Amino acid sequence: xxxxxxxxxxxxxxxxxGLPYDSGSTESGGRAAGFxxxxxxxxxxxxxxxxxxxxxxxxxxxxxxxxxxxxxxxxPGELRCIIGPNGAGKTTxxxxxxxxxxxxxxxxxxxxxIDLLRHREADIAQLGIGRKFQKPTVFEHLTVFENxxxxxxxxxxxxxxxxxxxxxxxxxxxxxxLETIHLADSVSRLAGNLSHGQKQWLEIGMLLMQDPKLLxxxxxxxxxxxxxxxxxxxxxxxLKGKHSLMVVEHDMxxxxxxxxxxxxxxxxxxxxxxxxxxxxxxxxxxxxxxGR
Amino acid sequence: MTTVTLPSKGPLxxxxxxxxxxxxxxxxxxxxxxLNMWVPADSPLHMSDYAVALVxxxxxxxxxxxxxxxxxxxxxxxxxxxxLFFALGGYLMxxxxxxxxxxxxxxxxDLPDFMVFLDWKELPWHWTFSGSFPLTLLMIVAxxxxxxxxxxxxAFRSRIKGVYFSIITxxxxxxxxxxxxxxxxxxxxxxxxxxxxxxxxVPIATQEMRMTLFALTGLTLLGFxxxxxxxxxxxxxxxxxxxxxxxxxxxxxxxxxxxxxxTIWVISAVMCGVAGALYVPQVGIINPGEMSAANSIxxxxxxxVGGRATLIGxxxxxxxxxxxxxxxxxxxxxxxxxxxxxxxxxxxLFLPNGIVGLVRKWLSxxxxxxxxxxxxxxxxxxxxxxxxxxxxxxxxxxxSLHAPLGADVxxxxx
Numbered sequence: 071x072x073x074x075x076x077x078x079x080x081x082x083x084x085x086x087x088g089l090p091y092d093s094g095s096t097e098s099g100g101r102a103a104g105f106x107x108x109x110x111x112x113x114x115x116x117x118x119x120x121x122x123x124x125x126x127x128x129x130x131x132x133x134x135x136x137x138x139x140x141x142x143x144x145x146p147g148e149l150r151c152i153i154g155p156n157g158a159g160k161t162t163x164x165x166x167x168x169x170x171x172x173x174x175x176x177x178x179x180x181x182x183x184i185d186l187l188r189h190r191e192a193d194i195a196q197l198g199i200g201r202k203f204q205k206p207t208v209f210e211h212l213t214v215f216e217n218x219x220x221x222x223x224x225x226x227x228x229x230x231x232x233x234x235x236x237x238x239x240x241x242x243x244x245x246x247x248l249e250t251i252h253l254a255d256s257v258s259r260l261a262g263n264l265s266h267g268q269k270q271w272l273e274i275g276m277l278l279m280q281d282p283k284l285l286x287x288x289x290x291x292x293x294x295x296x297x298x299x300x301x302x303x304x305x306x307x308x309l310k311g312k313h314s315l316m317v318v319e320h321d322m323x324x325x326x327x328x329x330x331x332x333x334x335x336x337x338x339x340x341x342x343x344x345x346x347x348x349x350x351x352x353x354x355x356x357x358x359x360x361g362r
Numbered sequence: 363m364t365t366v367t368l369p370s371k372g373p374l375x376x377x378x379x380x381x382x383x384x385x386x387x388x389x390x391x392x393x394x395x396x397l398n399m400w401v402p403a404d405s406p407l408h409m410s411d412y413a414v415a416l417v418x419x420x421x422x423x424x425x426x427x428x429x430x431x432x433x434x435x436x437x438x439x440x441x442x443x444x445x446l447f448f449a450l451g452g453y454l455m456x457x458x459x460x461x462x463x464x465x466x467x468x469x470x471x472d473l474p475d476f477m478v479f480l481d482w483k484e485l486p487w488h489w490t491f492s493g494s495f496p497l498t499l500l501m502i503v504a505x506x507x508x509x510x511x512x513x514x515x516x517a518f519r520s521r522i523k524g525v526y527f528s529i530i531t532x533x534x535x536x537x538x539x540x541x542x543x544x545x546x547x548x549x550x551x552x553x554x555x556x557x558x559x560x561x562x563x564v565p566i567a568t569q570e571m572r573m574t575l576f577a578l579t580g581l582t583l584l585g586f587x588x589x590x591x592x593x594x595x596x597x598x599x600x601x602x603x604x605x606x607x608x609x610x611x612x613x614x615x616x617x618x619x620x621x622x623x624x625t626i627w628v629i630s631a632v633m634c635g636v637a638g639a640l641y642v643p644q645v646g647i648i649n650p651g652e653m654s655a656a657n658s659i660x661x662x663x664x665x666x667v668g669g670r671a672t673l674i675g676x677x678x679x680x681x682x683x684x685x686x687x688x689x690x691x692x693x694x695x696x697x698x699x700x701x702x703x704x705x706x707x708x709x710x711l712f713l714p715n716g717i718v719g720l721v722r723k724w725l726s727x728x729x730x731x732x733x734x735x736x737x738x739x740x741x742x743x744x745x746x747x748x749x750x751x752x753x754x755x756x757x758x759x760x761x762s763l764h765a766p767l768g769a770d771v772x773x774x775x776x
Binding site: 190191192193196203207208209212216223226227232233234235236241245248249273276280 | 593598600606611613619622
C-alpha cells in the first residue's frame with residue numbers, strides 16, 4: 071500500500087470516529103513519516119524533521135564528565151548556534167558526532183536511520199557531515215586548488231585517486247566554490263602562505279566541496295577581520311536552508327547576525343535554548359557567564 | 363561561466379626533465395658500458411671495474427633512498443626498517459645464487475655448503491622456490507611486500523604514528539637480524555651467503571655480467587623514478603602529502619588514511635626489496651649485517667641530505683653520501699663516522715630541505731630578487747616547484763607558515 075492510500079485511510083478513519091484530523095505538518099515531519107517507507111542505506115532520512123539527534127550522550131575522560139546526558143537535535147536546513155563557556159563540551163560534542171570520540175553511553179543518529187556511533191570518521195564524512203576545526207586545518211604544502219580538489223565529493227579509494235582526473239562538472243563546481251570563498255585569484259598559492267582568515271575560508275570551501283548535508287563549524291570567524299566576519303555571516307545565511315549548520319562561536323555580534331535558535335551548553339549538557347535575546351535574559355546563563 | 367582559471371595537470375616531466383632523463387638513460391645503458399669495456403684501460407676516459415661496482419652499488423642505495431622518500435618525505439612516516447626489506451630482497455636473490463653454485467661448492471654437494479656443514483640432508487621448506495629464477499623474481503616482490511602489508515596493516519590500523527612507528531620498525535629489523543644470525547633458520551647464519559658462481563647459468567664474475575647488472579640497476583632506478591613521479595603527481599600523491607600535513611582533516615574529508623598509508627608503505631618496501639636483489643649479485647655477499655640498525659638509519663640520512671619530498675633529492679643524496687663514504691673510508695677511515703654524524707646534524711640544522719632545497723632557494727632568489735609578494739607565479743609546469751621553493755625560502759616548517767594575524771583573534775571575540 072502506498073503512503074498516499076494509507077494517509078487517505080487514516081483520514082477516513084479519523085472522520086468515522088469523529089476525531090480531529092490533521093494531515094500533519096508537525097515538527098516531526100507529518101504523517102508521511104509514520105508510514106512504511108523503504109530506507110535506503112547511506113541515504114539520510116529526514117522525514118521525521120530531524121537531521122541530527124543526540125540523546126543522553128555521556129562521555130568522560132579520566133573521570134571528568136566532558137559530556138553529561140546531552141540531548142540535542144537539529145532540523146534540516148537549520149542554522150543552530152552553540153555557545154557556552156570554555157570546557158562546556160562543545161568541541162567534544164563535535165568529536166562525538168564526527169566519530170573521533172566514542173561516547174560512553176547515549177545515541178547519536180544522522181537522520182532517522184543512520185547510527186553514527188557505528189561509523190568511522192571517513193565514513194561519516196562521506197555520509198555528509200563536514201567539520202571545520204577550531205584551528206584552521208588546511209594542507210599547508212598544497213595549493214589552494216589542490217586543497218579543494220582533495221575535498222571534492224568523489225570516490226575516495228586508493229585506485230580512484232591514482233587515476234583521478236577532474237571532469238568539467240567538477241571543475242565548474244571548484245570554480246564556483248573558489249568564487250564563494252573569495253580565493254579565486256589565489257588558486258595556485260600554497261595554502262600555508264594564506265592569511266589566517268583566508269585559511270578559515272579555504273577550510274569552509276573544502277567543506278563545501280564535500281557537499282555535506284550537515285556542517286559543523288567550530289569557531290569559524292576566529293581571527294577574521296570585521297569585513298571577513300561579515301562576509302562569512304553572509305555566506306552562512308546563503309547556506310542555511312540548503313544545508314544544516316551547527317556553529318560554535320564566541321563572537322556574540324556574529325551570532326546575532328546569523329542566529330535563529332541558540333543553544334547554551336554548560337558542563338556537558340544543554341543549559342538553555344531559544345533566541346539569542348531569550349538565552350541572554352536567562353538567569354542561569356548569566357550566572358555561568360558572569361557568576362564565576 | 364566563471365572567470366576562474368584552474369591550473370591544468372602538468373606533464374610527468376618537464377621538457378628539461380625528459381632531456382635529463384634520457385641523458386641518464388644513455389649514460390647507464392651505452393656510455394658506461396663503452397667506457398668500461400671498449401675504452402683501453404690506460405685511457406683517462408676508461409671507467410674502471412671498481413667504479414662500475416661502486417656506482418652500481420650506489421644506484422641500489424639510491425633506489426632505497428627513493429623508497430624512503432615516498433614513505434618519509436611525502437607521507438611523513440619515518441621508517442627505520444627499510445634495511446630489512448632491502449636485506450630480504452637480497453637474501454631471496456642470494457638463495458637463488460646459492461642454488462646456482464650447484465656442485466661447484468667446497469663440498470661438491472647439491473646443497474649449499476653451509477647446509478652440508480650443518481649436516482642437513484635436504485633443503486628447508488623456505489628454499490622451495492629458490493631453484494627457479496622466475497619464481498625468485500616473484501618472491502623478491504612478494505615477500506617484502508607481504509611482510510610490509512601485514513606489519514603495516516596492524517601498525518596503521520592501531521594508528522601508531524611518529525616516533526613510535528619508527529621505533530617499532532627498528533625493533534622489527536633488529537628481531538629479524540637476530541633471527542637471520544641463527545644457523546637453524548637456514549640463512550647461512552653469521553656468514554650469510556657468498557661465493558656466488560653464476561646467474562642464469564652465466565658466470566657472475568665476468569665483465570659483461572657486471573655491466574649487465576649495472577645497466578639493469580640503472581634502468582630499475584630510472585623506472586622507479588618515473589613511477590614515483592607519476593604516483594606523486596596523481597591525486598594519490600597529494601593525499602599522501604595531505605596525510606603528512608593534517609591527517610585528521612584527511613579523515614574528515616572522507617578519506618580513510620589506512621589504505622593510502624598501506625599502499626605507499628608496501629610500494630616502498632617492494633622497491634627496497636628489488637634494490638637488495640640487484641645489490642647482492644653486484645657485491646657478491648649478503649649477511650645479517652645488512653639488517654643492522656645503522657643501515658636503516660643511513661637510508662634516512664641519504665634522503666634527508668638530498669632533500670625530502672623531492673624525488674630527485676634522495677637519489678642525489680645517496681650518491682653524495684656514499685661517494686663521500688667510499689672516499690673517506692679509504693682516505694681517513696677513522697673519521698668516517700664522525701663525518702656522517704656531523705653531516706646529519708648539519709643537514710638537520712641548516713638544510714631542512716636538503717641539497718635540493720638549498721639549490722631551489724638559490725634559484726628562486728635569483729629569479730625573484732624582490733620576493734616580498736609571495737603571490738601567484740604564472741601557472742606553468744614549474745608552478746608547484748616555484749611555490750614550494752618559495753615556501754622553502756620562508757622557512758618551510760608548517761608551524762612557521764601561519765600568518766601573523768594573532769592580534770585580531772582576541773579582538774574578534776566577545
